[in-house]
Amino acid sequence: MKTRRFLVLSLAWLASSSALAHANDSSAQKAAGGLELIANDRVRMVAEDLRISPTAIDIQYVFQNDGTEDQELTVAFPLPAIEGFGLSQQPVDLPFPDQPNFVGFTVAVDGKAIEPELEERAFVGDRDVTAILRRHGLGLNPLGTGEKALGDLSAEDYAELESQGIATPRDFGEALWRYEAKFHFDQTFPAGRPVAVTHSYRPVTGRTFLVKSSIGDPADTRTYCIDAGTKRAMAGVIRKAAAASYEADPVENAGLKADPMDGVAYSAVVQYILTTANNWAGPIGTFRLTIDKGAPGNVVSLCQDGLTKTSPTTFEFTARDYVPKRDLAILFASPDNEGLRAPQ
Template sequence: MTALALSLCAPARANDSAAALDAGGLVLVRDPDITLASEDLRIGLDRIAVDYVFRNGAAAPKTLRIAFPLPAIDGAQLSMSALSLPFKDRANFVGFTVRVDGVPVTPHLEERAYLGKSEVTGLLARHGLPLNPLRRRDVEAALKRLAPAVLRELETAGLIAEAKADSEALWRSEAKFHWEQTFPAGRELRVSHAYAPVKGNHLLAADEAATPAYRARYCLDDAGLAGVRRLIAASPMKEQGLTRAVEVPYIVTTARNWAGRIGRFTLTVDKGSPNALVSLCRQGVRKTGPTTFVWEAKDYVPDADLRILIVSNDDALLGIR
């Protein structure tokens, strides 16, 4: 594991901390004729973009359903978190877009809500409530329109913490984009998608960064730990011995849904500023620019999801308000 002094889902550490939410690549039903010739993955603080090249080895076209699962949103776990969705006023809260051979595709969004194992999609829709519990402004506006008796019913059912318009929403939403895609026989098909990551952030002290668990989670080597200490020494919070860290999640292992190995896999990570520090668990990472790092593999079988750690004293760079 190498960190060139250069994350995924982590618990909130302080009142102004926020946990990252897992997301990743496209998923389709495994088919023996559809292979992934290449995948180019670019991860930044505000945008993740992926370019795939698929090949259909069959003698005839094949039509399969492709899906992009959105991160699950659990109101009971996240209601007190400082987590802010990239697009908090819409069902497509990560701004997902997709193109096939350069042409925009409008996928179908399937959104459902649950309380424990019970589905409550219809109940929430009947009362005009958004299915995503972290659309806080929309949830409050919908609750304000409801009669007190209905609010009490929702509280009794465990959907809201209190029978009030500003109550925490306690249900869980699960959503995915999907569309049917035809793979032409004997030729390559290019699929590209992009979205804004739901990254997490936490205050970071040198003692925490030095713990074996933290170092192992982000593959933070001695040079990286020294870099964290330098940032703390120059931090506006240096008297408290703190700097700020962000985790950017990406699920790589969904690529196992394709038949066989990935012919060529290229990962590019952009830390956003030369003064920031980035750490990730991959061997042989190359620095290719003031802020960019590249890792490449051939005949790649994804074996571990990515945890990208970026540390900086610049809150604006990290998107912290």
């Protein structure tokens, strides 16, 4: 039987509200500049089971090649971009900052583990600055560690990056480039036979404090569809954080007893790109989304109709012949920062 070779670009991830995101499997092709998303009209996504929590993302897919020839595809998982500028003001957690596979991304096909490749590139606007950064010995990921940092450059080398709009003036010392990473692997989809693909990884999360003044932020209200009931629940999270702080140190935190809404809680943002699923043939046959807020005392908010509470921490949405119209942005709030962190 003939085998036709294509390139399929797939999943991505989620992270800070403006800097990061995760994605769904999709078709792609290898080009001189790197992997590019394309559409595939033979292989369809029979099922997707997606589970998202503040500390883990797990996806199970079933694909079916409805053509008469085997399809050899490059399946890619594009990690949403990390913007270098502003990271000092908006902390972002990198699960494994000292490793190239900084999210611990794993792949299995029909139960067999596969080692994906990683493509990394850096951009300022539409301009690819990967080669310039590598020439200066800099790591492309502005959140990574273990490689030369901007502050290690000579005055002459730094001036070159500054003149090209790749770095701020040296007194600020911040990256101005955007980091894009894609995991990818080659896979044959036999004609007429289903193929099961699973992915697991830890999301890159944008973290911030949750305080009284941030509950009514219009941008957050729109982005995460925060309604009146969720605002009251978030206020409850702040009061729980205040009570814990007062109990830990009644003298230093005496004011929190009088006004618990002066407390400080925590929030984390996870993003996931669903719309790349539209590059496969047809809609997703069966789609299930599970959101796990991590702890009963946590609060979660996102723009997704039809979610049903299934346990003290989980909510589910299911659909047939599902066509994603938008990507996911999920806000988690907790009175305890450890409630949003993965076990070490």
